Amino acid sequence: xxxxxxxxxxxxxxxxxxxxxxxxxxxxxxxxxxxxxxxxxxxxxxxxxxxxxxxxxxxxxxxxxxxxxxxxxxxxxxxxxxxxxxxxxxxxxxxxxxxxxxxxxxxxxxxxxxxxxxxxxxxxxxxxxxxxxxxxxxxxxxxxxxxxxxxxxxxxxxxxxxxxxxxxxxxxxxxxxxxxxxxxxxxxxxxxxxxxxxxxxxxxxxxxxxxxxxxxxxxxxxxxxxxxxxxxxxxxxxxxxxxxxxxxxxxxxxxxxxxxxxxxxxxxxxxxxxxxxxxxxxxxxxxxxxxxxxxxxxxxxxxxxxxxxxxxxxxxxxxxxxxxxxxxxxxxxxxxxxxxxxxxxxxxxxxxxxxxxxxxxxxxxxxxxxxxxxxxxxxxxxxxxxxxxxxxxxx
Amino acid sequence: xxxxxxxxxxxxxxxxxxxxxxxxxxxxxxxxxxxxxxxxxxxxxxxxxxxxxxxxxxxxxxxxxxxxxxxxxxxxxxxxxxxxxxxxxxxxxxxxxxxxxxxxxxxxxxxxxxxxxxxxxxxxxxxxxxxxxxxxxxxxxxxxxxxxxxxxxxxxxxxxxxxxxxxxxxxxxxxxxxxxxxxxxxxxxxxxxxxxxxxxxxxxxxxxxxxxxxxxxxxxxxxxxxxxxxxxxxxxxxxxxxxxxxxxxxxxxxxxxxxxxxxxxxxxxxxxxxxxxxxxxxxxxxxxxxxxxxxxxxxxxxxxxxxxxxxxxxxxxxxxxxxxxxxxxxxxxxxxxxxxxxxxxxxxxxxxxxxxxxxxxxxxxxxxxxxxxxxxxxxxxxxxxxxxxxxxxxx
Numbered sequence: 001x002x003x004x005x006x007x008x009x010x011x012x013x014x015x016x017x018x019x020x021x022x023x024x025x026x027x028x029x030x031x032x033x034x035x036x037x038x039x040x041x042x043x044x045x046x047x048x049x050x051x052x053x054x055x056x057x058x059x060x061x062x063x064x065x066x067x068x069x070x071x072x073x074x075x076x077x078x079x080x081x082x083x084x085x086x087x088x089x090x091x092x093x094x095x096x097x098x099x100x101x102x103x104x105x106x107x108x109x110x111x112x113x114x115x116x117x118x119x120x121x122x123x124x125x126x127x128x129x130x131x132x133x134x135x136x137x138x139x140x141x142x143x144x145x146x147x148x149x150x151x152x153x154x155x156x157x158x159x160x161x162x163x164x165x166x167x168x169x170x171x172x173x174x175x176x177x178x179x180x181x182x183x184x185x186x187x188x189x190x191x192x193x194x195x196x197x198x199x200x201x202x203x204x205x206x207x208x209x210x211x212x213x214x215x216x217x218x219x220x221x222x223x224x225x226x227x228x229x230x231x232x233x234x235x236x237x238x239x240x241x242x243x244x245x246x247x248x249x250x251x252x253x254x255x256x257x258x259x260x261x262x263x264x265x266x267x268x269x270x271x272x273x274x275x276x277x278x279x280x281x282x283x284x285x286x287x288x289x290x291x292x293x294x295x296x297x298x299x300x301x302x303x304x305x306x307x308x309x310x311x312x313x314x315x316x317x318x319x320x321x322x323x324x325x326x327x328x329x330x331x332x333x334x335x336x337x338x339x340x341x342x343x344x345x346x347x348x349x350x351x352x353x354x355x356x357x358x359x360x361x362x363x364x365x366x367x368x369x370x371x372x373x374x375x376x377x378x379x380x381x382x383x384x385x386x387x388x389x390x391x392x393x394x395x
Numbered sequence: 396x397x398x399x400x401x402x403x404x405x406x407x408x409x410x411x412x413x414x415x416x417x418x419x420x421x422x423x424x425x426x427x428x429x430x431x432x433x434x435x436x437x438x439x440x441x442x443x444x445x446x447x448x449x450x451x452x453x454x455x456x457x458x459x460x461x462x463x464x465x466x467x468x469x470x471x472x473x474x475x476x477x478x479x480x481x482x483x484x485x486x487x488x489x490x491x492x493x494x495x496x497x498x499x500x501x502x503x504x505x506x507x508x509x510x511x512x513x514x515x516x517x518x519x520x521x522x523x524x525x526x527x528x529x530x531x532x533x534x535x536x537x538x539x540x541x542x543x544x545x546x547x548x549x550x551x552x553x554x555x556x557x558x559x560x561x562x563x564x565x566x567x568x569x570x571x572x573x574x575x576x577x578x579x580x581x582x583x584x585x586x587x588x589x590x591x592x593x594x595x596x597x598x599x600x601x602x603x604x605x606x607x608x609x610x611x612x613x614x615x616x617x618x619x620x621x622x623x624x625x626x627x628x629x630x631x632x633x634x635x636x637x638x639x640x641x642x643x644x645x646x647x648x649x650x651x652x653x654x655x656x657x658x659x660x661x662x663x664x665x666x667x668x669x670x671x672x673x674x675x676x677x678x679x680x681x682x683x684x685x686x687x688x689x690x691x692x693x694x695x696x697x698x699x700x701x702x703x704x705x706x707x708x709x710x711x712x713x714x715x716x717x718x719x720x721x722x723x724x725x726x727x728x729x730x731x732x733x734x735x736x737x738x739x740x741x742x743x744x745x746x747x748x749x750x751x752x753x754x755x756x757x758x759x760x761x762x763x764x765x766x767x768x769x770x771x772x773x774x775x776x777x778x779x780x781x782x783x784x785x786x787x788x789x790x
Binding site: 013104242258280 | 399400403439441442444450454460463502511513530562635637638640664669672674675676
């Protein structure tokens with residue numbers, strides 16, 4: 001019996017563990033200090049009242065024989081799929097009912113979607129990047145090539161005609177850099193993929209943070225993308241569902257490779273290895289896209305955006321270069337005074353009692369950069385910024 | 396770009412679709428007839444009051460900033476993992492905290508667990524069997540050998556020393572046959588696996604239906620199983636969670652292959668390609684194993700068991716050979732008068748207006764057999780049995 005030896009090639013996922021360990025050690029040594037975490041990638045605001053009310057109703061449905069729900073439809077309840085279709089329509093994207101697959105989250109889909117592709121495909125991944133793209137492909141033993149995201153290209157790598165790839169990961173607005181592609185930039189990627197018969201895996205988990213109309217909220221806002229792109233999306237950051245677990249993946253009917261519609265392959269994968277999402281979760285998710293729900297989640301998004309603006313103002317005041325923060329919950333800054341990522345981490349923790357995330361943990365191009373997030377409370381975000389300004393102004 | 400061509404080798408999953416189509420056509424042609432479905436593999440009773448109350452509490456937690464929960468622990472909340480450990484302890488099985496992995500269901504785990512094994516393993520699957528075991532391995536391009544389950548071995552195949560396998564699926568109580576292994580029989584499988592360094596994937600989704608103390612409720616009731624078996628379990632049939640989605644998989648620390656603990660591989664798979672189960676679901680699941688919860692789910696299980704007994708009495712009266720029904724929600728019967736599976740399906744539908752599931756849909760050895768389930772209402776189960784007796788007694 002043989003194990004999947006590719007797993008032995010995985011690097012240890014030490015980034016967040018090390019951040020947590022260093023923070024804990026500092027707090028233990030300085031119990032009197034109030035440490036503020038601007039490293040958090042999780043939401044902190046409660047679910048919208050419309051979602052809560054829908055979920056209570058769904059729990060009640062499960063309490064009575066007449067309204068009890070057992071196995072649901074494989075790819076999502078009609079009400080939720082229609083709500084998702086409506087949300088896309090408001091972005092100017094028209095999708096068919098069978099192109100939407102409801103799941104327990106974009107992270108699961110991001111890994112599981114690889115099942116439908118042969119191992120012998122070359123994968124292109126931006127650097128720096130969300131570590132799951134790399135790890136899931138290492139597990140499958142695929143060759144990985146990197147697209148360099150740097151300060152020079154605003155952390156938005158563009159296609160290089162000299163590099164070939166079969167599967168291309170794009171994430172916009174990006175985790176960790178907060179940089180977001182314009183529709184024109186995405187068009188270049190769509191053209192590149194179409195020329196090569198490649199497939200783009202487009203992670204749009206943060207699309208609800210986009211307010212600039214020139215930026216893409218869906219890759220299907222670019223013509224031709226339906227022939228080369230799968231889009232992964234999530235309620236996690238949009239509606240605070242990180243602990244509730246719901247996402248959706250779009251596989252267009254027009255996306256055909258080797259004569260086979262990928263929609264049919266994904267449908268088969270999901271109906272065989274997945275059994276749908278909790279009725280309670282789906283009922284809550286459908287409420288997100290009601291008028292009341294959208295207004296309420298709009299308030300939460302505005303709260304996080306204001307935090308991002310607070311941090312952006314602080315960096316502007318200090319003259320520190322950064323991406324993100326405007327159409328993204330993340331800010332990605334160049335460490336001041338030529339410091340390395342971990343060096344700045346320690347400096348900030350020790351001198352301002354603020355925790356961020358070292359950019360080097362997301363890939364080699366992240367060295368010398370640093371991620372701050374807007375998911376904390378307004379009060380602690382403002383206090384953290386006051387401390388950072390005070391520290392670096394005198395520095 | 397290449398698709399996973401193994402998918403093209405999958406057979407169409409036509410069994411339940413054909414059952415549904417034929418039933419629909421019959422009802423359309425005979426709108427005056429009351430058709431009873433004893434084909435249903437889904438539960439019909441509502442969730443236990445203790446579960447409902449816990450879930451309402453969890454929804455309330457998510458409505459307030461102070462009690463809101465974002466990302467949970469990768470492998471399950473401590474309260475739920477401890478509740479599962481307690482449930483195992485009551486079966487005489489002692490497990491470590493890190494050996495339990497909470498998931499969104501046994502079906503997902505059943506497919507996803509294959510990620511940690513090399514493609515080049517021979518898989519042994521009983522015939523007839525739950526189709527997911529076969530399909531998930533066809534998707535990975537693995538060689539499959541079948542262990543024949545027949546009337547002669549009571550649909551409980553035992554190891555054949557002349558056949559080698561690296562991965563062995565066992566499901567007890569079995570879907571579709573309802574047959575359940577004794578601890579002694581399982582010991583033979585454990586010995587066989589240990590001799591070959593094979594791994595048993597033990598599907599215990601129906602273990603809560605077992606009342607006979609000589610039958611296994613967990614493979615870990617057999618000594619040595621912790622060195623060769625992974626156990627998959629579910630709240631679906633135990634507590635009516637088919638639409639709520641929660642299961643758990645046990646990967647013992649003692650299970651080591653090629654020098655690598657499989658527990659570590661599965662932990663890496665799940666933390667990379669999965670993001671935990673809904674807080675609401677987990678809170679409800681933990682309530683299943685409280686004293687109140689166990690009493691309440693005991694009542695539901697008793698209700699389904701009584702239905703199974705009703706069907707068993709009917710088959711006994713008719714002198715029809717069957718397995719299951721006593722420690723399982725399923726009854727697997729030999730079609731009377733030498734009829735084939737689909738022939739009997741049509742005969743029963745047309746003459747008794749009762750729908751069952753043709754055994755041939757579960758594998759070649761299912762031909763001539765038929766599955767009835769106990770998940771309907773008591774009234775309709777009794778009425779179906781009256782009709783079956785009336786039809787076959789005169790026949």
